[in-house]
Amino acid sequence: KKVADRYLKREVLGEGTYGVVYKAIDTKTGQTVAIKKIRLGKQKEGVNFTALREIKLLKELNDPNIIELIDAFPHKGNLHLVFEFMETDLETVIRDRNIVLSPADIKSYLQMTLKGLAFCHKKWVLHRDMKPNNLLIGADGQLKLADFGLARIFGSPDRRFTHQVFARWYRAPELLFGAKQYGPGVDVWAAACIFAELLLRRPFLQGNSDIDQLGKIFAVFGTPKSSQWQDMIYLPDYVEYQYVPSQSLRTLFPMASDDALDLLSKMFTYDPKARISAQQALEHRYFSSVPPPTKPASLPRPP
Ligand code: ADP
Numbered sequence: 001k002k003v004a005d006r007y008l009k010r011e012v013l014g015e016g017t018y019g020v021v022y023k024a025i026d027t028k029t030g031q032t033v034a035i036k037k038i039r040l041g042k043q044k045e046g047v048n049f050t051a052l053r054e055i056k057l058l059k060e061l062n063d064p065n066i067i068e069l070i071d072a073f074p075h076k077g078n079l080h081l082v083f084e085f086m087e088t089d090l091e092t093v094i095r096d097r098n099i100v101l102s103p104a105d106i107k108s109y110l111q112m113t114l115k116g117l118a119f120c121h122k123k124w125v126l127h128r129d130m131k132p133n134n135l136l137i138g139a140d141g142q143l144k145l146a147d148f149g150l151a152r153i154f155g156s157p158d159r160r161f162t163h164q165v166f167a168r169w170y171r172a173p174e175l176l177f178g179a180k181q182y183g184p185g186v187d188v189w190a191a192a193c194i195f196a197e198l199l200l201r202r203p204f205l206q207g208n209s210d211i212d213q214l215g216k217i218f219a220v221f222g223t224p225k226s227s228q229w230q231d232m233i234y235l236p237d238y239v240e241y242q243y244v245p246s247q248s249l250r251t252l253f254p255m256a257s258d259d260a261l262d263l264l265s266k267m268f269t270y271d272p273k274a275r276i277s278a279q280q281a282l283e284h285r286y287f288s289s290v291p292p293p294t295k296p297a298s299l300p301r302p303p
Helices: 049-059 090-095 103-122 150-154 162-170 185-200 210-221 230-234 258-267 278-282
Strands: 007-015 020-026 032-039 069-075 078-084 135-137 143-145
Touching: 007 032, 049 069, 090 135, 090 185, 103 143, 103 185, 103 258, 103 278, 162 185, 162 210, 185 258, 185 278, 258 278
Parallel strands: none
Antiparallel strands: 007 020, 020 032, 032 078, 069 078, 135 143
């Protein structure tokens, strides 16, 4: 069955945060694509203009490490977003016990993630929902960030579906303290959690509620001191916590290099104003020291 006279629908790829995702063939180009059908729910008047304007901006966000939004159109009351088709995602790679990730492979995945982030942050677009299953991997091994900006357009996904609890594990402390105004630092914190997950091969900070998530963060990094993070006390949900000392990252990540741990700790800085930016992270010596990052085409992948 054709959608909008152009896309031949194939099988369902999965149920996502915003609705069903289909595999399809673009008859105009012959390319395989993924179509995300977004339920517009309450907005009975159809796609609102703000959303359409924002989507137009996303279409212009072209970078090798950002998934390309090929087309966007309303159809039968749903909004359809057409993306390039991707073979797998980073969560699948991390979970696959048959895949060995070398230090060079980890460096490559982190570098591609930060490149995508730095590009978007330069254009003042935040991702806001970074997690390993949003980092898609193409047949050529390139990692591309998916769902960029969608959280802002369609509302915070975790409020919509309960299966979205995993996003909590990647949430920055300022968000957990209820910050309403936040910046690119939230994506850098999430990228740090993903870096840690690549090293550990399991999610690093697995909180089972927002409060517990803060507790998990404090248990590792210690309770933040006001000297470390001056604006913390002004955040809406800030409460004083009982003192907890910090642990050494060296003990938690015995296999990581000194350069890797130095970068990791700079990405895990409490004060979002002092946290390293995606661009600065790319310039960190971790990326210029040996081993060089694995070329995308040589990265290990699931069968
Ligand atoms: P979530 O919102 O839970 O992150 P998504 O809506 O992004 O999920 O995706 C739902 C399913 O569709 C997932 O199984 C994902 O792997 C698949 N999918 C999403 N985008 C693509 C794509 N561009 N190419 C291939 N599969 C995709």
